[in-house]
Amino acid sequence: MSRRAACLAGIAVVASGLVAPSRTAQPLTALQEHARSYQIIAAPACEELARRIEASQPRRFTFHESTWDKFPDGTDKIVVGGFTPVNRIAGEHVLLLASFHDNDVTLSQFQVMVMLLMSFIESLTIVLPFYPTGTMERVVVEGEVATAHTYAQLFSSLPSCGRPTRLVVYDLHTLQNRFYLHGNTVASLHTTVPSLIPYLEAAGVDAVAFPDDGAAKRFKHMFDASKYEIIVCGKLRDGDARVVTVQDGDPSEKNVVIVDDLVQTGGTLYECGAALQRLGAARVSAFVAHAVFPREAWRRFCRGGDRAIFDTFYVTNSIPTTTSKLPGDGVFEIIDITDRVIEDLHSF
Numbered sequence: 112m113s114r115r116a117a118c119l120a121g122i123a124v125v126a127s128g129l130v131a132p133s134r135t136a137q138p139l140t141a142l143q144e145h146a147r148s149y150q151i152i153a154a155p156a157c158e159e160l161a162r163r164i165e166a167s168q169p170r171r172f173t174f175h176e177s178t179w180d181k182f183p184d185g186t187d188k189i190v191v192g193g194f195t196p197v198n199r200i201a202g203e204h205v206l207l208l209a210s211f212h213d214n215d216v217t218l219s220q221f222q223v224m225v226m227l228l229m230s231f232i233e234s235l236t237i238v239l240p241f242y243p244t245g246t247m248e249r250v251v252v253e254g255e256v257a258t259a260h261t262y263a264q265l266f267s268s269l270p271s272c273g274r275p276t277r278l279v280v281y282d283l284h285t286l287q288n289r290f291y292l293h294g295n296t297v298a299s300l301h302t303t304v305p306s307l308i309p310y311l312e313a314a315g316v317d318a319v320a321f322p323d324d325g326a327a328k329r330f331k332h333m334f335d336a337s338k339y340e341i342i343v344c345g346k347l348r349d350g351d352a353r354v355v356t357v358q359d360g361d362p363s364e365k366n367v368v369i370v371d372d373l374v375q376t377g378g379t380l381y382e383c384g385a386a387l388q389r390l391g392a393a394r395v396s397a398f399v400a401h402a403v404f405p406r407e408a409w410r411r412f413c414r415g416g417d418r419a420i421f422d423t424f425y426v427t428n429s430i431p432t433t434t435s436k437l438p439g440d441g442v443f444e445i446i447d448i449t450d451r452v453i454e455d456l457h458s459f
Contacts, residue, residue: 146171146456146457147171147204147456148170148171148172148173148203148204149171149172149173149203149204149205149206149236149456150173150175150193150199150200150203150204150205150206151164151165151172151173151174151175151205151206151207151208152175152177152191152192152193152205152206152207152208152223152227153174153176153177153207153208154179154207154208154209154210154216154219154220155179155216156210156212156216156431156432157208157209157210157431158174158176159431160208160428160431160448160449160452161174161208162174163447163449164208164449164452164453167449167450167453168453172206173193173199175191175192175193175199175200176192177189177190177191177192177223178190178192179219187218187219187222189219189222189223191223191226191227194230200227200230200232201230201231201232202231202232202233203232203233204232204233204234204236205227205232205233205234205235205236206236206238206456207220207223207224207227207235207236207237207238208238209237209238209239210239210240210241210430210431210432211239211241211242211243211262212243212430212432212433221265221269224237224269224276225269225270228269228270228271228272228276229270231272232272233272234272234274234276234277235272235276235277236276236277236279236456237276237277237278237279238279238452239278239279239280240279240280240281240401240427240429240430240448240452241280241281241373241400241401241403241429241430242259242262242280242283242284243403263292263293266278266292266296267292267293267294267295267296268294268295269295269296270295271295275295275296275297276295276296276297277296277297277299278292278296278297278298278299279299279301279452279455279456280298280299280300280301281300281301281302281303281400281401281427281429281448281451282301282302282303282304282372282373282400282401282429283298283300283372284372284373299455301451301455302333302400303400303427303429303446303448303451304330304333304334304370304400305333305451306427306446306447306448306450306451307370307398307425307446310425310444310446311339311368314366314368314396314423315366316339316366316367316368316396317338317339317340317365317366318339318340318341318342318360318362318365318366318367318368318392319331319334319339319340319341319342319367319368319370320342320343320344320357320360320362320367320368320369320370320383320387321342321343321344321369321370321371322344322355322369322371322379322380322383323343323344323345323346323379324343324345324358326370326371326372327341327343329372330370330371330372331343334370340360340361340362340365340367341359341360342357342359342360342361342362342365342367342387343357343358343359343360344356344357344358344369344383344386344387345358354382355379355382355383355385355386356386357386357387357390361390362387362390362391362392363390363391363392364391364392364393365392365393366392366393366394366396367387367392367394367395367396368395368396368397368398368425369383369384369387369395369396369397369398370397370398370399371397371398371399372399372400372401373399373400373401373402373403374397374399374401374402374403374404374408374426375403375404375405375408376404376405376408377404377408377409377411377412377418380397380399381412381418381420384397384420384421385420388420394422395420395421395422396421396422396423396424396425397421397423397424397425398424398425398426399425399426400426400427400429401426401427401429401430402426402427402429402430402433402434402437403430403433404433407436409433409436409437409443412424412442412443413438413440413442414440414441414442419442421442423442423443423444424442424443424444425443425444425446426443426444426445426446427445427446427447427448428445428446428447428448429448
């Protein structure tokens with residue numbers, strides 16, 4: 112902790128008054144005691160995450176609420192917290208919690224990134240749990256825009272505060288996207304799978320399935336093969352149709368969870384679940400790190416929906432604008448990533 116941060120720590124905790132009712136500050140471990148302290152700025156969708164982080168370790172994290180308004184002509188009118196009446200941002204390590212759930216808010220957050228990096232800060236760490244253009248990393252038709260590349264260009268062109276900006280992303284769909292970044296921003300890739308494991312143990316899950324070989328290569332090593340039957344699904348051509356089938360492993364009488372990085376409409380997950388059931392799985396659940404669910408596609412997986420195949424559908428709250436709408440009907444189990452984010456910040 113810097114001397115300035117230490118002097119202001121007591122003031123920051125009292126002045127913030129932002130303590131989430133469901134979380135209490137925990138005693139710090141020796142590692143946490145010497146971990147870097149941060150001033151937190153959050154996009155509107157991430158303010159609850161910011162409050163949970165601050166409440167968990169108030170000596171280390173201080174959240175400054177910002178206002179994200181618009182002028183009558185639709186342009187941004189943003190006032191970033193922490194600058195008045197006393198500047199608590201200059202000379203400090205800053206943590207920006209970001210959510211790129213639509214293009215409008217994305218541009219607003221890029222403007223705040225530029226402003227912070229030109230405000231004499233010590234460093235900037237951006238936590239963007241879900242990188243939404245990760246699936247658009249290549250073009251098929253000339254003239255098509257590979258938005259994963261253009262986003263990387265925007266990040267790479269951010270001003271420098273004297274050291275690289277750290278971009279923390281969870282379960283990036285195509286891992287090679289990290290190499291699109293260059294210059295002033297460096298990708299820091301992490302996974303939410305460790306947050307899932309306690310839920311699997313509590314539910315008695317004894318098999319982990321992957322909807323395709325790509326997911327298996329990516330996630331299989333994260334699961335103990337002595338505890339879980341590893342099952343790999345895939346699509347085979349049957350005439351003009353492509354049918355999902357089990358290519359490796361035996362789901363018979365198993366309590367299976369299907370693991371993937373994200374869900375859009377959920378068609379592949381549903382077909383994989385149906386194949387597991389046909390082969391005798393006792394129970395089938397699913398887990399995705401990122402619940403995209405465009406146009407409320409989650410409704411089809413609710414009780415009574417035409418894809419209501421899963422006993423439990425585990426999702427993280429990496430996209431809070433989606434998970435805040437999910438019903439409490441016993442299907443969806445939302446896994447909070449707060450502790451995962453804090454843990455992944457410890458080593459820096």
